[in-house]
Amino acid sequence: MTAIGRRVGIDVGGTKALGVALDADGEVVAEDRRPTPRGDGSIDALLDTLVELAESLGVDADLGIGVPGLVTRDGRLRAAPNLDGVADLPIGELLGERLGFDVRVDNDATCATVAEWRNGVGIGTDDLLLVTLGTGIGGGVVANGTLQRGTNGFAGEFGHMVVDPHGPRCPCGRQGCWERYASGSGLAMLAREAATGHRLRAVVEHADGDAQAVRGEHVMAAALDGDTEALAVIDDFGRWVALGLSNLTNVFDPEIFVLGGGLAAGAELYLEPITRWYGELLYQPHLRPLPRIEFARWGPLAGAVGAALLSSIPD
Amino acid sequence: MTAIGRRVGIDVGGTKALGVALDADGEVVAEDRRPTPRGDGSIDALLDTLVELAESLGVDADLGIGVPGLVTRDGRLRAAPNLDGVADLPIGELLGERLGFDVRVDNDATCATVAEWRNGVGIGTDDLLLVTLGTGIGGGVVANGTLQRGTNGFAGEFGHMVVDPHGPRCPCGRQGCWERYASGSGLAMLAREAATGHRLRAVVEHADGDAQAVRGEHVMAAALDGDTEALAVIDDFGRWVALGLSNLTNVFDPEIFVLGGGLAAGAELYLEPITRWYGELLYQPHLRPLPRIEFARWGPLAGAVGAALLSSIPD
Structure with a gap:
C-alpha cells in the first residue's frame, strides 16, 4: 500500500x-x-x-x-x-x-x-450488511467496525442460505436457496410461475409473447407501465428479499442494509415492498430501531x- | 473489573x-x-x-x-x-x-x-458460533477474534431465522422459524407428527401412551433403547439442525460450532446425524476445511x- x-x-x-x-x-x-x-x-x-x-x-x-x-x-x-x-x-x-x-x-x-462502507451510503456505520441482488445473491459483512471475512475468507455467501427446503432446486445442489427467489433469476421464476393462462399478459408481451422466456427485466418493464399483475409479482419478490433480510437481522443485528447488484437499477420499484414486508417479518420490531435499508451509492x-x-x- | x-x-x-x-x-x-x-x-x-x-x-x-x-x-x-x-x-x-x-x-x-470461547472447547479460535439447543434456540457470535453483539446488542438470535415460510406457526408470529424444528420443542413436534397409527409406539410408551404428550426426552429415551423409529426422528432432527448450521456457515464461515443448551445432554445421539447431514447440506464443502462441530464443555x-x-x- x-x-x-x-x-x-x-x-x-x-x-x-x-x-x-x-x-x-x-x-x-x-x-x-x-x-x-x-x-x-x-x-x-x-x-x-x-x-x-x-x-x-x-x-x-x-x-x-x-x-x-x-x-x-x-x-x-x-x-x-x-x-x-x-x-x-x-x-x-x-x-x-x-x-x-x-x-x-x-x-x-x-x-x-x-x-x-468507506465511501458510500454506509459511511460512519460499524454494523453494515451489503446484499447484491443480481443473477444470484452475494454479500459482505461489516460488524463492530471491522470487515468480516470468516475463517477461510468465505463469509457473506448469503445467497445459499436455505429459506425453503422444499423449494426449487439450486445449481449448488440444494433446494430453496434464498437466491432462487430474491435475485434476478428468482424474480423471473416468480413471474414464470405466475404466468399461467392469461395471467401476466403484459409481462409476457415484454418477452415477445413467450412465457418461458420471461426475465426479471420484463417484469420490471411491465411494472413500470403500472401493470397490476406485474406489480403483484414485484410484491412477492419484495417479500422474499425481506425474508432473507429479516433472517440476517436476527443473526447480525446490523445498523444498515445496503442493496446493490444489477437489480439496484429498479430501486424505485422494489424499495417500498421490501421495506413493508421487512417490517412484517422482523422478529420483535417494536424492541429495536429498524435498520436502514438503502440502495448502493456506487451502482455498477x-x-x-x-x-x-x-x-x-x-x- | x-x-x-x-x-x-x-x-x-x-x-x-x-x-x-x-x-x-x-x-x-x-x-x-x-x-x-x-x-x-x-x-x-x-x-x-x-x-x-x-x-x-x-x-x-x-x-x-x-x-x-x-x-x-x-x-x-x-x-x-x-x-x-x-x-x-x-x-x-x-x-x-x-x-x-x-x-x-x-x-x-x-x-x-x-x-x-475463553475457557471451553473453543479456546484459541477467532471465529466461533455457539448454538444453544434448548426449548428454543439461542446463539452467540465470535468473529475475527471479537465477541459480536450487533448494533443494538441483539446479534445471535439464530432461532428465529425462517427456514420454511410454509412451516408451523411460531409464538413470535411468523412461520417456520428454525427453532420450530431444531430445538427440544422441535424434536417433540417431529415426533408427534410421525406418531400416527402404530408408528413410534416405543416413543409414545415413554410418554405414558399419549402421543400428544410426547416430548423430546421421550424420543431420546426410546432412541437410547435402540428403537429404530425413534432413531429416524433423531435423524430428521439432525437434518434440521444441520440445515441451520449450513446457513450460518454461508453467512459467517466459522472455524467451529459449539452446541450447547439442554439437548447437549444427548450429544452422543445427535452428533453423528448432525455431522453427516451438515456434510450433505454445506455449500461447496470440497473447497474448505469443514468447521468443527462440538458440544459445549460447560453444559448447564x-x-x-x-x-x-x-x-x-x-x-
Missing part, C-alpha cells in the same frame, strides 16, 4: 473487467474496461488483461482486484464459476510478480461492501471502487 | 438463578442457586435474590449476569418472556447501585459463548461461567 499516489481497483466480471482510479478523496478520476478473456489459455490472458488495464489507469503501487468467487484470506481464488479455467488460482501473487508490488484480492461483493462501479480501497482495510 | 479477586457470574433462568465463582484460572470454585422470584413485585425480589446469591459466592467487585432475553449494549434487558414483569429493565445499573461497583450484563447465550454451567468472564471481554 502507498499512502500517496492513485489507488486503482478492478472488478473482474464474467464478461468484462471494469477498472477505476481514485483520487485521495476516494472519488473516481478514471474508468476503463476490457472484455474478460474466455476459453483455453485464458488465465494468462486474464493476467495480461488485468495488468494492461491497471497500467492504462496509471497504477503505480496500489492495486486491488475484486473477483466473482470464493477468495481465501491470502488472496487465492478457490473457485469462480463464471471465469474459465480458474481453480485455486493465486491471482494476487501472480499479478504481484508481474507488477512488482503487492496486489490485494477479495470477493467482488466484499469489495462492493468496502466501497459503500461498487466492486471496482471497493477493490481500489482494499489497501486501506486491515487484513 | 478487578484483575485480582474472585469473579462471580450468575445465569438467570426462568425457574432458577445459578451462580458460580471462578478462580484466577477460570475454574469453578463455588456454585450456588436460588429460585427465580415470580409474580407481583418480582423485580425487586429478583434484584434481592441476585445480590444475595452474589454475596453467598463471595463477590467483591466483579460480577456478571446472564439473562434470558434481548439485552442492549448498555446492559438494559429489553424483553424477557420467561421473567415476570421485565420490560426495559436497567438490571446492570440497578444491581450496581446496590452493590457499589459496575455489574456487566449480557444475554445468556452470549455468556455461554464467552465461556466456551456455561451461562454462569461466561457471565463471570464478561469483565474480561472488551465492550
Whole structure:
C-alpha cells in the first residue's frame, strides 16, 4: 500500500473487467474496461488483461482486484464459476510478480461492501450488511467496525442460505436457496410461475409473447407501465428479499442494509415492498430501531471502487 | 473489573438463578442457586435474590449476569418472556447501585459463548458460533477474534431465522422459524407428527401412551433403547439442525460450532446425524476445511461461567 499516489481497483466480471482510479478523496478520476478473456489459455490472458488495464489507469503501487468467487484470506481464488479455467488460482501473487508490488484480492461483493462502507451510503456505520441482488445473491459483512471475512475468507455467501427446503432446486445442489427467489433469476421464476393462462399478459408481451422466456427485466418493464399483475409479482419478490433480510437481522443485528447488484437499477420499484414486508417479518420490531435499508451509492462501479480501497482495510 | 479477586457470574433462568465463582484460572470454585422470584413485585425480589446469591459466592467487585432475553449494549434487558414483569429493565445499573461497583450484563447465550470461547472447547479460535439447543434456540457470535453483539446488542438470535415460510406457526408470529424444528420443542413436534397409527409406539410408551404428550426426552429415551423409529426422528432432527448450521456457515464461515443448551445432554445421539447431514447440506464443502462441530464443555454451567468472564471481554 502507498499512502500517496492513485489507488486503482478492478472488478473482474464474467464478461468484462471494469477498472477505476481514485483520487485521495476516494472519488473516481478514471474508468476503463476490457472484455474478460474466455476459453483455453485464458488465465494468462486474464493476467495480461488485468495488468494492461491497471497500467492504462496509471497504477503505480496500489492495486486491488475484486473477483466473482470464493477468495481465501491470502488472496487465492478457490473457485469462480463464471471465469474459465480458474481453480485455486493465486491471482494476487501472480499479478504481484508481474507488477512488482503487492496486489490485494477479495470477493467482488466484499469489495462492493468496502466501497459503500468507506465511501458510500454506509459511511460512519460499524454494523453494515451489503446484499447484491443480481443473477444470484452475494454479500459482505461489516460488524463492530471491522470487515468480516470468516475463517477461510468465505463469509457473506448469503445467497445459499436455505429459506425453503422444499423449494426449487439450486445449481449448488440444494433446494430453496434464498437466491432462487430474491435475485434476478428468482424474480423471473416468480413471474414464470405466475404466468399461467392469461395471467401476466403484459409481462409476457415484454418477452415477445413467450412465457418461458420471461426475465426479471420484463417484469420490471411491465411494472413500470403500472401493470397490476406485474406489480403483484414485484410484491412477492419484495417479500422474499425481506425474508432473507429479516433472517440476517436476527443473526447480525446490523445498523444498515445496503442493496446493490444489477437489480439496484429498479430501486424505485422494489424499495417500498421490501421495506413493508421487512417490517412484517422482523422478529420483535417494536424492541429495536429498524435498520436502514438503502440502495448502493456506487451502482455498477461498487466492486471496482471497493477493490481500489482494499489497501486501506486491515487484513 | 478487578484483575485480582474472585469473579462471580450468575445465569438467570426462568425457574432458577445459578451462580458460580471462578478462580484466577477460570475454574469453578463455588456454585450456588436460588429460585427465580415470580409474580407481583418480582423485580425487586429478583434484584434481592441476585445480590444475595452474589454475596453467598463471595463477590467483591466483579460480577456478571446472564439473562434470558434481548439485552442492549448498555446492559438494559429489553424483553424477557420467561421473567415476570421485565420490560426495559436497567438490571446492570440497578444491581450496581446496590452493590457499589459496575455489574456487566449480557444475554445468556452470549455468556455461554464467552465461556466456551475463553475457557471451553473453543479456546484459541477467532471465529466461533455457539448454538444453544434448548426449548428454543439461542446463539452467540465470535468473529475475527471479537465477541459480536450487533448494533443494538441483539446479534445471535439464530432461532428465529425462517427456514420454511410454509412451516408451523411460531409464538413470535411468523412461520417456520428454525427453532420450530431444531430445538427440544422441535424434536417433540417431529415426533408427534410421525406418531400416527402404530408408528413410534416405543416413543409414545415413554410418554405414558399419549402421543400428544410426547416430548423430546421421550424420543431420546426410546432412541437410547435402540428403537429404530425413534432413531429416524433423531435423524430428521439432525437434518434440521444441520440445515441451520449450513446457513450460518454461508453467512459467517466459522472455524467451529459449539452446541450447547439442554439437548447437549444427548450429544452422543445427535452428533453423528448432525455431522453427516451438515456434510450433505454445506455449500461447496470440497473447497474448505469443514468447521468443527462440538458440544459445549460447560453444559448447564456455561451461562454462569461466561457471565463471570464478561469483565474480561472488551465492550
